[in-house]
Amino acid sequence: MITYAFQDPLWFAALLLLPVVFLLRGRRRLPVRVVPFAAAWHRPSAVNASRLPAVFAVLGLILLTAALARPQRQEDRREVHQQGYDLMLAIDLSGSMLAEDYMRGGKHINRLQAIKPVISAFIKDRPGDRIGIVVFSGRAYTLAPLTFDHEWLARQVERLSVGLIEDGTALGDGLGVALSRLEQEDRTVNNRRQGAFVILLTDGVNNGGALDPIDAAEIAVNRGIPVYTIGAGRNGMVRVPRIDPATGRTMGYAQRMSELDEATLRRMADMTGADYFRAGESDTVESAFAAIDRAQKIEFEAKSYLLADELFFYFAAPGALLLLLAAALAGRTRRRGSDVHAALSSA
Numbered sequence: 001m002i003t004y005a006f007q008d009p010l011w012f013a014a015l016l017l018l019p020v021v022f023l024l025r026g027r028r029r030l031p032v033r034v035v036p037f038a039a040a041w042h043r044p045s046a047v048n049a050s051r052l053p054a055v056f057a058v059l060g061l062i063l064l065t066a067a068l069a070r071p072q073r074q075e076d077r078r079e080v081h082q083q084g085y086d087l088m089l090a091i092d093l094s095g096s097m098l099a100e101d102y103m104r105g106g107k108h109i110n111r112l113q114a115i116k117p118v119i120s121a122f123i124k125d126r127p128g129d130r131i132g133i134v135v136f137s138g139r140a141y142t143l144a145p146l147t148f149d150h151e152w153l154a155r156q157v158e159r160l161s162v163g164l165i166e167d168g169t170a171l172g173d174g175l176g177v178a179l180s181r182l183e184q185e186d187r188t189v190n191n192r193r194q195g196a197f198v199i200l201l202t203d204g205v206n207n208g209g210a211l212d213p214i215d216a217a218e219i220a221v222n223r224g225i226p227v228y229t230i231g232a233g234r235n236g237m238v239r240v241p242r243i244d245p246a247t248g249r250t251m252g253y254a255q256r257m258s259e260l261d262e263a264t265l266r267r268m269a270d271m272t273g274a275d276y277f278r279a280g281e282s283d284t285v286e287s288a289f290a291a292i293d294r295a296q297k298i299e300f301e302a303k304s305y306l307l308a309d310e311l312f313f314y315f316a317a318p319g320a321l322l323l324l325l326a327a328a329l330a331g332r333t334r335r336r337g338s339d340v341h342a343a344l345s346s347a
Contacts, residue, residue: 052326052329053326053327053329053330054326055326056322056323056325056326056329057322057323057326057327059319059322060318060319060320060321060322060323060325060326061319061323062319063315063316063318063319063322064315064316064319064320064323066315066319067312067313067315067316067319070310070312071310071311071312071314071315072308072309072310072311073308073309073311074307074308074309075307075308075309083195083298084126084128084129084130084195084298085126085129085130085195085196085197085296085297085298086129086130086131086132086146086182086184086187086195086196087126087129087130087131087132087196087197087198087199087296088131088132088133088134088146088178088179088181088182088196088198088199089119089131089132089133089134089178089198089199089201090133090134090135090136090140090174090175090177090178090198090199090200090201091115091119091133091134091135091136091160091201092135092136092137092169092174092201092202092203092204092232093112093135093136093137093160093161093162093163093164093165094137094138094162094167094168094169094202094203094204095137095162095163095167095240096111096169096203096204096233096240096256096258097110097111097112097162097203097232098110098111098112098162098240098241098243099111099203099233099238099239099240099256099258100238100239100240100241100253101233101234101238101239101258102114102233102281102282102285103281103282104282108239109282110241111203111232111233112160112161112162114232114282114285115201115232115285116157116158116160118285118286118289119157119289120154120157120158121289122289122292122293123150123153123154123157124150124154125293126150126293126297127150128298130146130147130148131144131146131147131150131153132144132145132146132147132178132181133153133156133157134174134177134178134181135160135164135165135174136165136169136170136171136173136174136177136209137162137164137165137166137167137168137169137170138165138166138167138168138169138170138208138209139165139166139168139170139173139208139209140170140173140174140176140177140209141165141177142177142181143156143160144156145181146181146182168207168208168209169202169204169205169206169207169208170206170207170208170209170210170211171200171202171206171209171213171216171264172206172209172210172211172212172213172214172215172216173208173209173210173211173216174200174202174209175198175200175211175213175216175217175220175227175268176211176216176219178198178200179198179216179219179220179223179225182196182198182223182225184196191222191223192223192224193223193224193225194224196225197225197226197227197228197274197296198220198225198226198227198228199227199228199229199230199289199292200227200228200229200230200265200268201229201230201232201279202229202230202231202232202260202265203231203232203233203258203260204258204259204260204261205259205260205261205264206261206264213264213268214264214267214268214271216268217267217268217271217272218271220268220271220272221271221272225272226272226273226274226296227268227269227271227272227274228269228274228275228276228277228292228295228296229265229266229268229269229274229276229277230265230276230277230278230279230285230288230289231260231262231265231276231277231278231279232260232279232280232285233258233260233279233280234258234280235258235259235260236257236258237255237256237257237258238255238256238257238258239253239254239255240253240254240255240256241253241254242254262276262278275291275292275295277291277292
């Protein structure tokens with residue numbers, strides 16, 4: 001942030017007295033002498049006294065006084081000495097995420113609608129971190145690599161929808177792709193990744209993919225990467241919309257059984273030194289992300305310093321120039337006045 005300030009404000013306050021001084025001087029009483037028959041011999045002066053010398057002198061004094069107040073241009077800078085985390089979000093986009101077992105504002109919403117604003121808020125609240133997103137269903141894909149561009153990342157979250165990937169729940173592949181995106185040689189010490197973690201959110205049971213979830217968790221253990229797991233939705237019968245594949249419109253609702261493999265999710269989290277969260281309601285989804293945010297957050301320490309550019313010269317130089325110009329004009333006016341009066345007297 002750039003600011004402008006006077007280091008010696010008393011000098012600047014003196015500027016306010018100058019108009020008062022000139023006003024009082026203008027009102028000073030002058031002695032009056034009566035000269036008989038003065039009008040008979042008075043001749044008007046050929047020279048009109050110019051006010052420019054006085055104007056230049058006043059302006060010069062104002063600028064010099066401002067220069068004595070030490071004006072400065074100040075810039076506040078901060079140096080950050082700590083790095084943030086690298087984290088990957090692995091989000092389930094299987095068909096079961098359309099189950100409408102969450103409530104918001106008295107209305108039913110599906111699981112994906114419930115988690116999207118929570119994820120966006122989580123991303124916004126971690127400006128110092130690089131964040132990436134992996135989506136998985138029957139397969140796993142990288143939606144966004146690690147990035148500091150959180151505005152762009154939020155737009156990608158808004159694009160999330162069920163049906164982008166063939167249906168299924170490939171938990172192991174989702175975690176495996178997320179771990180591959182965290183491979184950074186400059187942040188790896190003794191084959192263990194520093195300053196990284198994964199958040200994996202799902203609402204089902206692993207039923208596809210090439211990598212078993214526990215095997216993927218073993219890879220995370222070997223690399224020293226915590227994996228926080230979140231189980232979304234309720235168990236039991238849930239309401240799922242029937243969507244027309246041709247038009248994408250909802251044709252009604254059906255009741256389906258919802259199953260969540262909590263044992264596997266809890267084991268994956270325990271193996272990697274992280275936690276498992278059950279998010280059966282909208283508020284518990286927010287609580288889960290809030291707890292992870294507290295557990296894996298760096299409070300950045302910034303060193304602040306002030307850069308100051310002295311502006312003395314920009315006031316003093318023109319002020320001195322105006323005073324010299326006022327003196328030169330005043331001397332020239334006096335000389336011209338003397339020459340005119342001498343010529344009139346000789347006439």
